[in-house]
Amino acid sequence: MELITSADVAAAEERLAGITVRTPLVPCEWAPGELLVKPENLQPVGAFKIRGAANALARLVPERRRSGVITHSSGNHGQALAYAARAHGVRCVVVVPAGAPRVKVDAMHRFGAETVEVEPARRAETARGLADEQGLTLVPPFDHPDVIAGQGTVGSEIAADRPDIEAVLVPVGGGGLAAGVATAVKARCPGAAVIGVEPELAADAKESLESGRLVTWPPERTGRTVADGVRVGPSELTFAHLRARLDGIVTVTEEEILAAVGALARxxxxxAEPSGAVATAAYLAGRTPPGRTVAVISGGNVMPDVLARAVAAEG
Structure with missing residues (x-):
């Protein structure tokens, strides 16, 4: 299986100039050791997903782009694709799983998306069917080289800003972000460790890497975690990248995730939404290598009640 290259990420950087925010690295002097966070919650859609969606949309031939796009998403990728599609003046449909956070679905509508709600296990199948029926182009949330390359610009920015970095911690759901970041960081900072982070309740990527084959957990199992953005597991494409380029995966508990959400806010x-806080949670729990570390905050589209509970927990 062909993997993306650092050249693909560099090309994506050029396409995304002026579209995405070049997020800073923020020192966390309140945390032990040397922790910096990369706040992708500052992107226009509140998450890193704008990078992959905008890059994939820009790569479509004009005829296919004009016919409209479709995806399946629990929230952040759907928002990102809707935002990018609106900029191009094209139709966007998002198939969302039942139970997706209202704050994310409402944002999709604000960006002009049409949404179709289905049971979680049917969202990819439904998106493929609607794409065929309506002549739409499917832009998957992670299972595409252009999406992975766009997400990789998170890693190229980290490497450019801190070439002396020793470890990069990245949330893992579908694996597109971790695949892209590992590709970019390993090319520019080969001595840095890139570590994926998952909730214990949705650790299918960790099990996959340990067993040497792709293992898929059903939605009723991954749906137990509060980190809704990482309830989906890797594809064959992203798993191939993770096997080749990731230095390992660690897991965090639900309590540790919410504690990290609270610590980042206070x-x-x-x-940070729970999915966005898992990398910081792993660092604060002492599960990652020592040294100068960047934890990626992948998104900030959190339900108000979840944020309030996390902030109050240790406030």
């Missing part, structure tokens, strides 16, 4: 003044 001490860093950054709003």
């Amino acid at each position: 001490s860093a003044r950054l709003v």
